[in-house]
Amino acid sequence: MNALSMILKKEFIHIIRDTITLSLVLAMPIALVLLFGFTISTDIRNAKISVLDQSKDTQSKYLIDRLSASGYFQVISYPNNEMEIDYDFKNKDIKLALIIPPNFEGSLSKEHSATLQVINDVSDLNVASILNNYVRAVVQRFTSDYNDEIKQGDGNFDITVKMLYNPESNSVYMFVPGIITLIMVLVTALLSSITLAREKETGTMRMLLITPVKKLYIIIGKVIPYMIISFISTIAILVISVTVFKMPINGSLLMLLFLCIIFMLTAASFGMLISSISRTQVDAMMITMMGLFLPTVLLSGFLFPLNSMPMVFQVLANIFPAKWFILAIKDVMIKGSGFFDIWFYLLILFIMAVVFIIFSISRLDKRN
């Protein structure tokens, strides 16, 4: 048996014999997804909205009536321009504004299409996502009714109504990529850094170091097992998200999994980096929590939109792998992007992994 497979075998024995940690690691992601999933789908009623009606014709009136009648919305103001929308957001506590373009009715009848614009209050992304969904539902019913009417009349063509969203809230399912990120960071980075630190603490690392085994093998031997565990968790999250929460995966599933594998590699390498600068398991845990987990939650754009943050944080966010992963996974899951759209993110993640691993190896056998 060669040294690397022996190290891997040993790591798997550690993992399998530590049943408590193992079951926690496998059960936690599922619990988290269910928790987030059910909290997020809370119903919202009578949300205050503003409508900037630039056409003021029959169809636009009709659309506004349908919004009010849905019970989800309460139209509290009709601003005259975008400046006033801004004012409404700041002073009237509206959650959403809808802009109906000029000549709405004309566009529908002549061009069979029109473009509505939705502006969200991004301070609460979950609420924004839900409201967007409601708007979409109302508009869809409006469109299909309109089409039915036309079909009864003189022809059979469909109209489409496009909706523009502000970029931060373009996903209803924001939380799934976020959770995948958190799980991968937790499982791969935290666990791998703790297990390496444990070997330092118990002295087994010294025994390993004085053998002629390659240091790369020691690191890889820690990285791979936790990538596999984390991969299993990721699959579980995706299955639940798709089956229970009907989350669409617009891009290719293979692309998504490939992306996840690359990110797991980066996260595990980050774990190695952390354990290479910590002496004990407690150190490793604290540094992972403070140095990786918190930035992942706060600076990845998962909970708090990045471009509403001070410049310092926006720049700082770039050094954490999670930001790049979130950008990529959103593109794949929501926009349906392929490899050529996200290769840059993948490259960044991969380079980070290589740098982290090289640094950890150099720190592992420091001798002073």
Next chain:
Amino acid sequence: MYSIEANQLTKQFGTFTAVDHICFEVREGEIFGFLGANGAGKTTAIKMMSGLLLPTSGTATIAGYDILTQSKLIKRNIGYMSQKFSLYGDLTVFENMQLFGTIYKIPRKELKERIMNSLRELEMDAQANTLVDSIPLGWKQKLAFATAILHRPKIVFLDEPTSGVDPIVRREFWKLIYQAASKGVTILVTTHYMDEAEYCNRISIMSEGQIKLIGTPEELKKQMGVDSINDVFVKFVKR
């Protein structure tokens, strides 16, 4: 008056009998050497006697209190020190003693006085505000002992207190033990240094959970027909 009276004290872990019906007494003010091979059951026995572990059967009275029903009173009346854990390295000498003294509810003023007295006896007054981590091991052990008797316990359990300590400090440590014993404190001590066994008033040798030999060092040497406790130990275990 006996300080320690163990009566058929037994502890089983599953099918394994760690301590097997041990009976012995220790007089007040006596220095009792509790010897035995690694894994003979010494630590388990000490844990039961200090009220940390309930016996499977049998009982013991420690300073007159029953280990089955009065473990709280026992804890208040004993001191404990081991080689593995003794003091907090990131607290100063004074802070450590203050911490343990406060745990035993020594009144504030009285506590400060006692700490200063015991530091003076150790000739360590100058180090009162030094971090424990930065003083040498031997001094640390002496300090740990002084801390363990700060609340004037009736009995002190010492679990390998001198392991790895240099020969000179080891002797100074035993001087402290003698001093405490002369004030009436009962000492139960384990050690792997057989010369230290000779300093005890009486010793017992444990093996496989049982006390196989008990007596004064003199008696045991005579009984086994050898010159030193080391030989007693070797001859006994070989048998």
Next chain:
Amino acid sequence: MSAINIRGVNKTYDGKVVALKDIHLEVEEGEVFGLVGPDGAGKSTLFNILTTLLLPDAGDIRIFQMDVIQDYKAVRQIIGYLPGTFSLYPDLSVQENLDFFAVMYKSSIEENMNIIEPIWKQISPFKDRKAGKLSGGMKQKLALCCALIHRPRILFLDEPTTGVDPVSRKEFWDILKSIRQHGITVVVSTPYMDEATRCDRIALIQNGEIIGVNPPQTIIQNFKGHLYTFKSDDIFSLLQVMEQCPLRCNYYPYGEHCHVAFYEDMETAMPQFERFLEEHQQPHSKITAIQPSVEDCFIEIVKEPINN
């Protein structure tokens, strides 16, 4: 050929704590060399440097002519190391631990069975037991097997007998003797002075300095004082009385005896001493001259006599 050659090694931690001061040492191939001194004397630091795990601040170290600092990879191939604390995987079985280290050293158990056999025989009945569940002595033996699995030329043992009972300690030294018969150089540290006599040569170490290197017999021959022993019924009160002794001497309890090392002309000093004990009403057994032990020698080197 010298197995280890150490010249002028210094090590300071955090720029403050001096762990080793100008160490010079030479260990011959095939000998059992003892590093004897209390905890905190610098033994472990020296071991960490010799086993390539730590860099010295200054100095030159060769192990079989190889530079420990530059050629550490080559050095690692020929050394075996038994650290002071149990450093194997507690959740792996005895067999799994041994297999693991065999592969790490690109070695095989069969190949080197003749070296480890006497030890392996004792632990093989437990080969499916997890290493963490073994008794202290068994753990030690397993660790020794793992350290020998690649047939090292030098074996380093950091306090293998600390906290171990006298019988197991004796057993362990017998094992070391058998290892040496395979031509393996053994460097072992211990805080037990009585174990020093089991070594070919010893270095006494205290506060990061080597205070003497010699065969144990030579160290004993170099004892400067006149050592006497006697018994007393109450050693503690005797020691208090001894504080007033007018002679230049060192006194300390030694088992059931009191040892006194005099640095005087004994013809006049002995009657003076007997008179002193009598005056202070200290009944005692016959005062006899004895050969010092290594422990007596250590105390002599480290401790100033009174009235010096």
